[in-house]
Amino acid sequence: MISLLVGTNREGSLSSVLTNWLGQVYQELGVEHKVLELSDLPPETFSPQAYTNKPKKVEEFTDFILNSSGLVVVTPEYNGSMSGALKLFIDMLPFPESFENRPICYVGIASGQFGALRPVEHLQQVFGYRNAYNFPKRVFVPAVYKSVDKDKGVVCEDLDKRLRDQATGFIEYCSSLGKKF
Numbered sequence: 001m002i003s004l005l006v007g008t009n010r011e012g013s014l015s016s017v018l019t020n021w022l023g024q025v026y027q028e029l030g031v032e033h034k035v036l037e038l039s040d041l042p043p044e045t046f047s048p049q050a051y052t053n054k055p056k057k058v059e060e061f062t063d064f065i066l067n068s069s070g071l072v073v074v075t076p077e078y079n080g081s082m083s084g085a086l087k088l089f090i091d092m093l094p095f096p097e098s099f100e101n102r103p104i105c106y107v108g109i110a111s112g113q114f115g116a117l118r119p120v121e122h123l124q125q126v127f128g129y130r131n132a133y134n135f136p137k138r139v140f141v142p143a144v145y146k147s148v149d150k151d152k153g154v155v156c157e158d159l160d161k162r163l164r165d166q167a168t169g170f171i172e173y174c175s176s177l178g179k180k181f
Helices: 014-028 055-066 084-092 117-129 157-176
Strands: 002-006 032-037 070-076 103-109 140-141
Touching: 002 014, 002 055, 014 032, 014 070, 014 084, 014 103, 014 157, 032 055, 055 084, 055 140, 070 117, 070 157, 103 117, 140 157
Parallel strands: 002 032, 002 070, 070 103, 103 140
Antiparallel strands: none
16 A cells, blocks of 8 residues: 655645545556545644644554555645644654655645755655655656646646656555565
8 A cells, every 4th residue: 555645734735636636546556545634634733742642643644654565745845845744743653663664755846946846855854864765756846736726636748647657666666675565
């Protein structure tokens, strides 16, 4: 199974639209997947007490990640980095088993011209620190509002091809690391 993580807790985001569309791609490729929406986490997830008394939904998300063969992170750019909600969620996951030897794949989206290059690079540092295997074929989506439609999903042929190529490559990468689907 592949877990696909929406890297923001903003409801109705283009990150969510793209992630759910990407889930369909993995389904077409015959790979079971689960989309994890940070917006589904309860508000108490973001309280100081959540570190010691994790909400049930955080535990459910943790189980999906621990049981996945790989993780795809779709991250928007927030002030030159990832969203605070994404960083907090990563910080709440158990060390080292959440990411130790786990393949991670990245898609960065932004309104600006660099397509979330900075948050993807920050995430690669974080996951590298956690001993994950960073899949090198990243996809950056500049001017995301031109390529992703809230109702139709990905509407740009070039982006469609790049994401499908990335998904196929990520499955091969996970398999080469001995991960089962």
